[in-house]
Amino acid sequence: MKTLTIIDTFGFFFRSYFALPPLKNHEGFPTGLLTGFAKLIMQLHRDYPKDYLVFALDSGGENFRKSIDPNYKANRPEIPNDLKLQLEVAIKWVEDMGFKNISIEGYEADDIIASINKQANKLNIQVRIISHDKDLYQLIDGDTFLFNPSKKEEIREEECIAKYGISPKQFIDYQSIVGDSSDNVPGVKGIGTKGAAALLNQFQDLDSIYNNLESIESKRTRELLSQSKEDAYRSKKLVTLRDDLLESFDLSECEMPEESPLLNIVDSLKQYDLNSILKKLNKNPINKKKIIQRQKNQGDIPKHFNYQSHLIDTDEKLQKIMQNLTEQTIIAFDTETTSLDIKESKIVGFSFSIDGINAYYVPIGHNYLGVGDQVSLQCAKAFVHKVFECRYVIGHNLKYDLEILQTNFDFTPKGFSNIKDSMLLAWLLHSDSLCNLDFLMKKYFNHEMIHYKDIVHKNENFSQILIQNAVQYASEDAAACYQLYFKIYHCLEETILEVANNIEFPFIQCLISMETSGIKLDLDFFQTLKNESKERLYQISEEIFKITNKRFNLNSPQQLAIILFEDLNLQAGKKTKSGYSTSEVVLNSLYNAHPIIPKILEYRELFKLYSTYIEPLIQHAKLDKEHRIYTSFMQTGTSTGRLSSKNPNLQNIPVKTAQGRRIRQGFIAKEHHLLLSLDYSQIELRLLAHFSEDKAMLEAFLKDADIHLETAKKIFGEEQAYHKRSIAKSINFGLIYGMGPKKLSETLNISFSDAKTYIQNYFESFPTVKDFLKNQENFILEKGYSKTLLGRVRKFDFKDAQEYQKAAFLREGINAIFQGSAADIIKMSMNALTQAKLEAKLLLQVHDELIFECPENLVDSQGAMIKEIMENITTLKVPLKCSVNSGKNWGELK
Incomplete structure (x- = not known):
């Protein structure tokens, strides 16, 4: 059976704009969307040369749904200018390539798609809809499916049920209850996705739900439904697609041409520097010598430097x-x-x-x-x-x-x-x-x-x-x-040059904006914190001196070693040239050996916070009349691609200790603003699932399950899973950082044999993960480097390396795959957010978290917009997820 592909024109372009890197041609014209569009056309022509293709487009007239609810889509943000520019070109490309593009005054593209779908089904033609709009799930049936071209994934009834818990036939009623805040579809306030699915599974449709309100066990649910009945039925009118807009449909106007449609826009592809697309046009009739190659124009660089x-x-x-x-x-x-x-x-x-x-x-x-x-x-x-x-x-x-x-x-x-x-x-x-x-x-x-x-x-x-x-x-x-x-x-190599041109060079603009914005410090709060810390440091010192009956310099490792290992006769480690070690590892191993050890560890933690953060941050804040701190982000500060910062370092402020979290409370938003945080959830584990393609891992993330709990179930069984979740979490993250049984036993304070057994059980439960990690180690040994998602490389010199060095290189190489890929993704997001010209201002990037300063009244809308960009910046085999938090200070964000 032949298939008609319907492209949700604006929906696809909008998604591509935010999902792809903010590419530009040599004149500065944005080309990310255009690149994605050209790749899609090439893919469809290659994979479905005998099928049909049509584009559905929103009209410019007044939307008929406004007569149902004037608030419908009233708060949609302004389209970014870079998107507008590319839309004009892309829509012209549709015409120049000879494709049919349908729009009807007063109706949305989704209504056009529903109407085309109905006519195509009458002609005994399957329909493949390319769109990420969930409204179109209501059209799915035996002859109609949604399609994700980047994953080559068909979304049919089974996928709809797996994702939403209801069938496509129930999707209109599902949306009537859930609503859609981005389109101002009210739904039933207080009932979410799981609640809506449960109701529909019990009563089948919206009418039955309201006809059987007294049968619903939950009093709260009955009240919510009763209070929002009008909203629910108005929402149903808003989300129901019109499928009666076309009386007939001529498939002959939608036939895919024999030659690539892209050949009709070669001059435009050249104009916008889409060289990778041009190179793949194998049957290009234009002389290949005229296709733009690398834009080097650098001439011969002399071997010896002269000037x-x-x-x-x-x-x-x-x-x-x-x-x-x-x-x-x-x-x-x-x-x-x-x-x-x-x-x-x-x-x-x-x-x-x-x-x-x-x-x-x-x-x-x-x-x-x-x-x-x-x-x-x-x-x-x-x-x-x-x-x-x-x-x-x-x-x-x-x-x-x-x-x-x-x-x-x-x-x-x-x-x-x-x-x-x-x-x-x-x-x-x-x-x-x-x-x-x-x-x-x-x-x-x-x-x-x-x-x-x-x-x-x-x-x-x-x-x-x-x-x-x-x-x-x-x-x-x-x-x-x-x-x-x-x-x-x-x-x-070409891939690295693409990373340079598409990611790292544009990233400079983002860093400049962050560095010149700074972040506000609550000077009074920090002054109080300073006084409290000084007082507590004095108290701990006196307690230690009372125990030792001797005053000494607590910040001197040599003097402390004498107290611990000579005066108190505690078990010392290996002696070095500078004396016995008093490192944190040594002190933790002696934690229960003497009451002085916990006090020394507390003193050290507090003294580090005081000397490294509290006092220096106060001095930095005093230099600015608004008490803002200006850090310097180093783009080349790490080998993995992650950012580092200095003067002051705002990326290493401790978060695991109570004192460290208190320091974060001193970073605040300016007046009438809040701090807004978006944090990628478990991004490195999602990358592990993506790269390894482990079935169990993919399934867990696709179902949005608790990955650590699912891992615990695999390793320890259902009964022990909840109690062993923390162990599973340590193993999940530990493998990414090259953790072996020795390190795991130290981390969890368990025996080496238990740690070894846990890891063996893990690999038995996730065999594909083991194979992937082993294959990557072999690749690193053979090639001398590891690669990230975008092709960034971390190189290692194995020549003359000792065995312990090789083992370290392999650990670092595996780690670089995940940390480097996470860095790729967050940089892509930051570049896209910079181009989006948000009201929220990006201030800090700390690992997988972005922190913005946002006007109070825009926190929800800006957070939703940023989340949309970050979660769709690239396509993995599992979804990217972001948590969104806001507060008056950094400490409130998590």
């Missing part, structure tokens, strides 16, 4: 060069400043290079007796604007330079699609290696860079050095950055 420095010290000289900058220019750019502190730093000058050989320095803020000519700020600003209109702007840690331009010139680029960074390329190539310019130039060119300390003396800053001395130093940076970028570019 010529030039001074531009007048407006006329700079304006002359400015005239030669075009939209095709590739330029390296670097700033010189008075300090590394973004908030305090003043720009002194900048350097640039257009060919990698000739490099220019432009002084604008040198300040010493007898200083010579310098370029005016007005001319410098005009030049900077022109620079960022060039084809590519290359920097080394360009985030810093962009922040300097923002704080000094109030300048932000119109778009970030032309931003390139040699530091990020070096990190993507070797994530465990140093990424500073001096190191990389020595590594790749055997060139020793001029050192900052050699030209800027102690107690000086760059503004105080002679311009003639600054020229060579600054020019060298620009030329080095240019040559280094293309040197490393040649070393990278």
Whole structure:
């Protein structure tokens, strides 16, 4: 039987926009949606060449459902501009490819789909609906099914029952009870998805439910249904799709062409730089030499580094060069400043290079007796604007330079699609290696860079050095950055370049926004916390000194070792050159040996919080009139791809201890705002299920079951499962981090043999997981690297490695797959959220959690929008899930 594919045009495009990375072409035009659309057309033509295809589109007129309820879809957010731009192109593509696109004034695409479906079924044609809109579940029957093209998954009656607990025939009544907050469909307030399914399973339909209210056992449910009867039946009218809008349907207008429809839009594919699509068009009649290949245009990079420095010290000289900058220019750019502190730093000058050989320095803020000519700020600003209109702007840690331009010139680029960074390329190539310019130039060119300390003396800053001395130093940076970028570019595979261009380079914009926003600190709260901590530290110290009958420096490991292992004769560990260890591991092993140990551990924890967080955070907050803390996020700070932060570090504030959680209470939202948190739920375990394709794991996540409890059932049986859930949780996460029986026994405080048995039972219960992990270890040993979801690599040098080093490399390699893939996903989300231009402002990213500052009245709507983006940013074999929390302070978020 032939099949008609109906594409929910706007629904598919909307989903693609938020699910795909925010790609852009060389002109900065967004292309993520267009890429997804082109891939879909290619897939449908390949898989269903003899079938039919039609597009259903919302009309621009007044929706007839408004007459039923004026509030229907009244709160829908404004469509992002990047989505609007791509929609215009995509809809034109539908016409240019020759496909039929149906819309009817006053009706939604879902009504069009229902009407086409009815006509197609009359013609004895199956219908495949491509949409993620749950409203369309009501159309599922023997001849009609929904289809997820990314998973190639058909959604029929069985899948509907598995997901919602009711049949498609009951779906209208199900929605009438559940409602839909995003569309302002009221439903029955207080009855959720499980309650609705239970009612329909008992009474079959909405009419029967209301005809048998007295038969419902729960008094609360009876009252809720009675109070919302009008809403329920109004909701039913809103969610019921019209299927009578077409009198007939001509299938001949929907036939799939013999040749790929994409051949009709090749020029447009080239215009939007969809090179990966163009390369797959095997029967492309256009000369393949004309298809855009990698956009390199870098010329031959010399093996040895050479450059010529030039001074531009007048407006006329700079304006002359400015005239030669075009939209095709590739330029390296670097700033010189008075300090590394973004908030305090003043720009002194900048350097640039257009060919990698000739490099220019432009002084604008040198300040010493007898200083010579310098370029005016007005001319410098005009030049900077022109620079960022060039084809590519290359920097080394360009985030810093962009922040300097923002704080000094109030300048932000119109778009970030032309931003390139040699530091990020070096990190993507070797994530465990140093990424500073001096190191990389020595590594790749055997060139020793001029050192900052050699030209800027102690107690000086760059503004105080002679311009003639600054020229060579600054020019060298620009030329080095240019040559280094293309040197490393040649070393990278296509997949890594895609990660650079689609994820890491655009991510700079997100980080700048976060760093310049900061997060507010409750200074009074922290001052109280400081006083309490000082008092408690004093009390603990006195208690310890009373036990030992001796005063000593509690922060001195050597003095503490003497007290513990000589005065108190506690069992010491191995002695090193510096004496006996008093590490946390050693102290925990002695926890019950003497009452002094718990007090020392408490002292250490509190002293660390006081010295590392409480006191420094107070000092940081005092520097800002609004008491906001500004951290610096390091994009290359980890080998797995996760972010790290410094000055201050806001990612390692403890959350497992009561004192650590109290510190989080001191981070607050500004007036009339709340902090909003979205946290990916068990993302690394979901990735394990995705990669391993273990049936039991997939089933647990697809059913939204408690994965740790399901694991406990598999290992220990139903009866012990609840009591053993914590053990199952430790094993689930431990395997991702390469945990063996020794580490598990230490973590759970159980015997080695028990730990070994637990892991063996786990692998017997999830054999596919064991096979996957073993295969990955073999891959890492053979290839010398592991790969993330997007193809980011973590490299390992097994040559001459000892056995313990190989074992460590394998643990790190497995860990990198999951942590790195989680980093890929959250960066994709953050990029998409940056482009979405939300009212909520992203402030922090802590592992799998994003923290926003949001106007109080928009928390629910913004949270729902962010959740939608994050959960649909990519497609795994299991759903991504986010928890949403809000509160006045960080401590209230979980």
